[in-house]
Amino acid sequence: MATEQKDETVGTGTLGKTMAVLEAVALAERPMRFTDILAVSGQPRGTLHRQLTHLVQEGLLELRADHVYLPGLRLLKLASASWARNEFRAVAAPFLEALHAQTGETVHLGVLRGREIIYLDKVESRQAVRMNSQIGNASPVYCTGVGKAALSTLDDAALEVILSGIEFRRFTPQTLVDRAALLGELEAVRRSGVAFDREEHEPGIRCVAAPVCDAARSLVAGISVTGPAYRVEQEKLEAWVPLVRQAAGGIKNELDARLGPQR
Amino acid sequence: MATEQKDETVGTGTLGKTMAVLEAVALAERPMRFTDILAVSGQPRGTLHRQLTHLVQEGLLELRADHVYLPGLRLLKLASASWARNEFRAVAAPFLEALHAQTGETVHLGVLRGREIIYLDKVESRQAVRMNSQIGNASPVYCTGVGKAALSTLDDAALEVILSGIEFRRFTPQTLVDRAALLGELEAVRRSGVAFDREEHEPGIRCVAAPVCDAARSLVAGISVTGPAYRVEQEKLEAWVPLVRQAAGGIKNELDARLGPQR
DNA sequence: AACTCAGTTCCAAATAATGGAACTAAATGG
DNA sequence: CCATTTAGTTCCATTATTTGGAACTGAGTT
Structure with a gap:
């Protein structure tokens, strides 16, 4: 039952938690659906749902029609600029x-x-x-x-x-x-x-x-x-x-x- | 006096504001110091300072010894995964x-x-x-x-x-x-x-x-x-x-x- | 039609973000 | 060298957002 999971990201308030969710999705080997993320994030359903919604609104994640969350293009845009400079x-x-x-x-x-x-x-x-x-x-x-x-x-x-x-x-x-x-x-x-x-x-x-x-x-x-x-x-x-x-x-x-x- | 600035990122609570700051720094042509960011962000000093601190702690930005904020390597890591998949x-x-x-x-x-x-x-x-x-x-x-x-x-x-x-x-x-x-x-x-x-x-x-x-x-x-x-x-x-x-x-x-x- | 499972919405309580002001440190200049 | 400005940081009562449990919806099964 207990999902042994100790995220190293704490102390940055809500940003840390949100980033942990983003990273879980972005670095996952396979596409993840809501429940998959729920299992690894250890957050309550309501909370996670809002976090994901925000991430999608921000373009950091994308929600495909089949309910799969994928890394968003904004990540590429940000990284590209950071690399170039x-x-x-x-x-x-x-x-x-x-x-x-x-x-x-x-x-x-x-x-x-x-x-x-x-x-x-x-x-x-x-x-x-x-x-x-x-x-x-x-x-x-x-x-x-x-x-x-x-x-x-x-x-x-x-x-x-x-x-x-x-x-x-x-x-x-x-x-x-x-x-x-x-x-x-x-x-x-x-x-x-x-x-x-x-x-x-x-x-x-x-x-x-x-x-x-x-x-x-x-x-x-x-x-x-x-x-x-x-x-x-x-x-x-x-x-x-x-x-x-x-x-x-x-x-x-x-x-x-x-x-x-x-x- | 009024900094004509209408960010399209609103509605995602604190995440949107934080991302706006991140993007301002990451996409800036030249390296930015605290005050430069303050000017374009339209946030109060204390608030901006905390946001930047959090972004740095999360590895999304880096703070060089000469007080210049730069895009962090975590952006590259995230984007690389997103691209590969x-x-x-x-x-x-x-x-x-x-x-x-x-x-x-x-x-x-x-x-x-x-x-x-x-x-x-x-x-x-x-x-x-x-x-x-x-x-x-x-x-x-x-x-x-x-x-x-x-x-x-x-x-x-x-x-x-x-x-x-x-x-x-x-x-x-x-x-x-x-x-x-x-x-x-x-x-x-x-x-x-x-x-x-x-x-x-x-x-x-x-x-x-x-x-x-x-x-x-x-x-x-x-x-x-x-x-x-x-x-x-x-x-x-x-x-x-x-x-x-x-x-x-x-x-x-x-x-x-x-x-x-x-x- | 009843049942499940996945996803979504709601709202009072808990928590974190806000922003003004005070503070410190480093440049500038007289 | 001290006065003055400018840049960066810290503090904390107020305010707004996040939290998380529970109830709801709706698609897919049996």
Whole structure:
């Protein structure tokens, strides 16, 4: 009977509750009807109904004729503007292009948000299949190259906050599924300045990543070069290490230069 | 003294007001500080401050050290999920690819939302410069090919609602800037089944578009082939008319087929 | 026709938002 | 260097919105 559900979003009054509902619907794997949402939201019927009505009126959700709630187009509009005007992305873009030109493989830019990595940009050659599939995508920190790179820059206190909330999940046989293993890995990343993803998140996918952050740690991010395991052997990843480090360094310099003056 | 400001978002209680603030910040051309937002929001200082604090806590906005409010990463995360799971986009994608293969130029998929066209997808070959710049972008209905195509499918009542709220703005010498001209054009679009954009939105950019909508008019959209005027003469656009019509028809059939069964 | 299940509406009580004013911190300038 | 303006933040009695239980509607079953 009790739906074990502890939303981390509280303290922002009604906005937090409404956003929790929005997120539940927007991130759901399958389309959701009223009762489905009711089950996961833990709100009373009347309340939930009003919240959904408001979200639909605002264009954040859409209510299809068959009573299925879907993410609304206003989300796209808002995100598009936010992406287009993101300074960090703009600064990093030329370095990502260069890295792609040098390696020929897909290059990602991701930033740390809470316990997730959100991908801000990517550059790849063959756009044949899906276009910007990855952008905005949220992935776990502990099993992605960018994630481990980002974590390696944090101090103990900040790291502890994140680690304490992680629920490790095994995506592949290589996924690091406990704290100790991850801490060991992070130590190695700190020493070498790069993080590898050895098919830890998706089978057949490998990457090298390097951290990028600003002096104040208000921005913690990373860049990576990713490729299919059959084409990209560990040696090749190793060979790219200097390139990735160099690109990350370039971005950091550019950031410092931009942030310096306004201080 | 009086800030002439009539937000269309009312009736959703506090959510509407908060979203108006969010949108003001997210869609602003330049970064905004507290006072800038205060000026456009028309809210009392204390109220606005709390709203902004909540938005920041929710990750919808970010507050940089220099007191500038920026769009938050949670917007990207939400939008990415919404985009990835959009059925209409998925249905249309193969037709867009085909149209691109046939024409060699950029193909767009846009849907009508209120008085704007929101671009849902695009296919283009040379991704050299910027990746998904267009996706999620909101453009006026009255001066884009997709916009005029979409409008042409509406009945008088629905059209009236939209037209009555349009504030015509001249983007180029060719922009249609009055109701009569637009109505005339729409009549032509209805007869021919395609809409042209003759450098009406951006100088040097032309397109052919065809409408796509479902039987219930709950989805009103369009697809277009766009190219630079120097490379794409009017004749070429004319030559693409059958292709665009065919692609639009294909998408519509597929939609009907998918929607039919569940009815 | 009786019954269920999904979705919607209603309204007194509980709670959160409002907005004016006072307060603090950082720029400006005399 | 202190006075003055401007920008950002906090406070709290009042006001408005949200809450949530219960009753209602209506489509689909048996």
